[in-house]
Amino acid sequence: MTKKYNKYNFFKHTFCDWRSVDGVPEQKIDYISKSGSSYYFTSDGVYRIANHWGRAANCRWRLLSSQKVSQINQIGYANWTDFYPNNDTDLLYFIEVDWGNRTAKYQHKFIDTNGNHLYRSAISTVKRIQLISTVFEDDSWAKYLDYEDLGEITCFVVERLIHSNDSMIQIKRAWTDGQKK
Numbered sequence: 001m002t003k004k005y006n007k008y009n010f011f012k013h014t015f016c017d018w019r020s021v022d023g024v025p026e027q028k029i030d031y032i033s034k035s036g037s038s039y040y041f042t043s044d045g046v047y048r049i050a051n052h053w054g055r056a057a058n059c060r061w062r063l064l065s066s067q068k069v070s071q072i073n074q075i076g077y078a079n080w081t082d083f084y085p086n087n088d089t090d091l092l093y094f095i096e097v098d099w100g101n102r103t104a105k106y107q108h109k110f111i112d113t114n115g116n117h118l119y120r121s122a123i124s125t126v127k128r129i130q131l132i133s134t135v136f137e138d139d140s141w142a143k144y145l146d147y148e149d150l151g152e153i154t155c156f157v158v159e160r161l162i163h164s165n166d167s168m169i170q171i172k173r174a175w176t177d178g179q180k181k
Contacts, residue, residue, distance in 0.1 A: 018076030
């Protein structure tokens with residue numbers, strides 16, 4: 001059973017994807033944090049005005065917005081049901097890849113609709129995403145491998161990084177062994 005979040009506990013070790021919105025309710029601010037973020041509570045959820053998203057204290061809060069601007073205040077909204085537990089040790093996260101944009105991001109296991117992902121701790125997930133970003137941005141990792149199509153080997157490596165705990169050396173070895181067969 002998932003923990004229920006509300007205005008008294010949503011800020012304690014949680015993960016949340018906030019939706020970008022244009023305004024807040026016409027009511028007084030319910031809370032202002034030490035870092036200057038403003039919060040407006042409703043019966044269904046919370047509005048947040050902040051100039052910092054991502055890692056906020058002990059939480060992982062992303063603002064889902066087309067604007068990738070930092071240091072300016074942006075408004076986000078989340079329902080109480082959009083919050084999930086977060087910590088650095090439990091296997092709570094999986095990796096999702098946007099092949100068109102050649103990017104990777106983490107998602108919470110309670111958002112997983114098909115349940116066939118490999119879950120990792122927050123720290124392990126971040127390290128894997130950094131490896132995937134390197135594979136997408138630079139082809140030097142493939143320097144000594146035998147391949148005809150960089151796209152094919154990139155797909156192979158990224159899929160293995162997502163769905164296994166193999167190291168890059170093990171993944172390269174699997175590619176080489178697969179080429180021999």
